[in-house]
Every structure is written in C-alpha cells, then in structure tokens.
Amino acid sequence: MGYIENNLLPSEEIVHKAHIHWFIFVRPILLLLFGYWLYGTSSTLIHYIGVFLLLSRALSLLRRGLLKLGRNM
8 A cells, every 4th residue: 555545544545646658658669779879889979869868868768667566556
C-alpha cells in the first residue's frame, strides 16, 4: 500500500488511481538516436554535441524509468 492508502480516513475511498503513460520515453529515445547519429560524425564540435546528447538523454531515460517504476508499485 502506498502513502495515500495508508492515510485514508475510515469513510474515504480511492475513486481513481492514475498511471504514467509510456509516451514519456519517446522523446529521450529519439534524442538518444539523434545523439548517436551525431556521435559518428567527423566534425569535432558535432561529435561532442552527440556525446552530450547521449549522456544527458540516457540520464533522462533512467530518471523517467525510475519515475514510472515507482508510480506502478
């Protein structure tokens, strides 16, 4: 049981429990793919932009995965 379920008054009940949609993963995955594409270029600046996108979107994907995992429990 979650926090809300543990703190309901005797006469209260949960009417609706929302879930986070899987669509939150689409943007980080698309930007990961774009970063991977930029990572393979020969230009130094664009290569480092690709590395930045890969690292930042991987962390974003991890954060969103933990958010979804925590909300489904």
